Every structure is written in C-alpha cells, then in structure tokens.
C-alpha cells in the first residue's frame with residue numbers, strides 16, 4: 270500500500286484488535302537504503318494501529334493500540350536522507366505513539382509480517398523519497414547506453430537488513446560476509462578494461478529477491494551473480510557450490526531444500542505480500558529463457574573450475590533449482606555458495622581478507638573466461 274504524502278492528517282490503517290489484550294513492543298530499529306528507510310517494530314502479537322502523516326515539520330505518526338513499550342530507550346537518531354529521528358512513548362494509557370521525523374515530505378508504505386521462525390510479529394513502515402528513487406534509476410540507466418564490447422556484471426550480496434542469512438558460531442552473519450566478498454569481486458572486475466561491475470546493495474538493508482534481478486535489468490547487465498554462504502547441521506561440511514535456475518524440478522533434493530531456504534528470504538527480510546500479485550514470478554518459458562539458463566550453466570561450470578583452484582567444491586557441476594533471485598528472463602545468472610558458515614574453521618577463513626580476496630579473484634576470472642567464450646575478450650588493466 271503506497272500512500273501519497275499530503276498536508277494534514279489522515280487516518281490510514283486500522284487492523285482488527287487482538288482479542289487477548291496488550292501486545293508488548295520489544296524493539297524498534299531502522300535500515301537505510303539509498304532511496305528509502307525501513308522502520309521495523311517487533312511485537313509480541315499482531316499489530317493494531319493507526320498511522321497518519323503531519324506537516325510542519327513533516328512526520329509520520331503510528332499509534333499502536335493495546336500496546337505496552339518494553340524499551341529502555343525513548344528515541345534514536347538516524348540522520349539519513351529520509352528520516353532524522355525516531356521517537357516513541359506512551360501517548361495515552363494503552364497507546365504507544367511512534368513518531369518518525371522526516372527530512373523532507375515522503376511516501377509511506379506500511380505492512381505487517383507474521384511471526385516466522387525466530388522473528389516475532391513485526392510492523393514495517395517504509396518511507397520512500399521518490400526524488401532519491403529517480404536518482405538511483407538515472408544512475409543505472411546511464412549504463413543502458415553502454416558502448417559495444419563493454420560488459421556489465423551485477424553482483425548481488427545475499428540477504429541484508431532484517432534478514433541476516435546463515436549465522437556462524439561466533440556470530441558472523443552471512444549478510445556481512447556476502448557484502449564483503451561482493452565488494453572485493455566488484456573491485457576486481459572493475460580493474461578490467463571493458464567490463465563494469467555494480468552491486469545490488471552497498472550496505473546493510475534488505476532487497477526483495479525479485480527486485481535484485483530487476484536492478485540487474487536496470488543496469489542492462491550481461492551477467493548476474495548472487496553471493497551466498499551456506500550452513501548445515503554437519504559442522505564438518507565445507508566447500509563451495511554453484512547453483513543455476515531450473516524451469517522444472519530441482520536437479521537434486523539438496524538443491525531444492527537450499528532453494529526453499531534461500532527463497533524464504535523475502536519472509537524474513539520483509540516483503541509486503543499483498544502488493545505481489547500471484548504468479549508474477551512465473552517464468553515465461555521460451556527460447557530466450559532456455560538460452561539464458563544454458564549460458565548460466567556455462568558460467569556456473571567455469572566458476573566451479575576456478576573455485577576449485579582456491580577452495581574445495583562439493584559438486585563438479587552446477588546444481589539447478591527454482592531460485593527466485595535467478596529468474597531474470599534474459600540475464601545469465603548463477604548463485605555461488607562460497608562456503609559453510611556452520612563449519613568453525615570455514616567461518617574463520619570466510620571472514621578473513623586473504624580468503625575473501627581469493628574467492629573474489631576466482632569468480633572474477635570465471636566472468637572473464639565466460640565473456641571470452643561467448644565471443645569477446647576482457648582486457649586486463651594490470
């Protein structure tokens with residue numbers, strides 16, 4: 270639900286109050302993306318709330334009904350281009366008022382998320398600045414007019430924001446390691462002369478899975494590489510794996526389980542399911558899609574060959590399953606699980622600069638070899 274900002278006061282949303290009484294507010298936090306800021310309220314039950322906007326100064330107010338704040342703090346400063354501060358307190362007995370102080374007028378989108386695994390019931394308020402959104406789009410559109418012989422690679426650091434991904438024993442998070450490796454990979458690719466790399470996210474915030482490959486389309490990408498870190502029950506399991514999209518079933522049960530796990534990212538990271546019409550993710554099966562998947566498999570195979578030189582690999586070929594993040598119809602895409610965070614030794618090496626650099630260099634080399642194979646050279650600057 271996206272609501273145009275306007276002057277005055279409008280009561281927007283009323284949810285059915287929970288019959289069992291008070292919900293506790295457990296936490297309030299924020300995630301800043303380049304064009305919007307997400308505020309997440311953790312609750313012990315479903316939210317019953319009013320939301321309205323006020324001007325002079327611009328602010329968004331959320332009144333949580335039948336609520337009790339279990340928070341020691343009363344505010345936090347954000348100071349990003351969208352929100353300056355978030356503050357809260359008991360407005361009337363049983364009503365917790367949360368106020369978002371805006372930098373400029375903005376659009377508000379609000380939705381609830383049901384309890385999911387270790388995540389409690391959540392109220393999510395996204396504040397968008399359409400002028401900043403336009404700037405991001407313009408930045409990406411520049412590369413749509415790329416010169417002949419220049420390749421674009423979009424690298425997707427898996428997870429982010431509300432969705433930490435896999436967790437290591439010492440607390441390392443998949444979302445942090447994927448971003449660190451993705452940045453090294455981007456920088457390594459950008460040292461090549463006729464290839465340019467971009468990231469789907471540069472910081473710690475969540476991007477819905479479908480939005481990730483759409484960003485690649487906005488860049489007019491030739492390749493899309495999603496970086497992930499695996500985890501399993503067996504602490505000894507280690508090594509890299511490469512996955513590609515499958516139009517039918519999974520090539521192995523393990524690939525299906527992993528795809529289900531990775532696809533649940535939207536439920537953890539927070540996607541307003543009401544705004545996703547059914548079937549929007551269904552793939553247009555055609556010649557182009559088949560060719561795209563075949564090219565993805567070629568890249569996947571080359572990537573495994575390169576990773577094998579610096580790391581152990583678990584399968585000699587890429588495995589295939591219905592990964593939502595790989596569904597770009599016309600961009601060859603792979604998902605690389607660079608190692609196992611559940612293995613204590615691997616958690617250490619995955620966090621270390623030399624190993625991250627080795628992995629990034631191996632994937633970079635595989636992109637250059639892929640472009641060479643499909644009919645062009647990538648000239649190295651060094």
Ligand SMILES: [Zn+2]
Nearest residue numbers: 427434497498
């Ligand atoms: Zn992952």
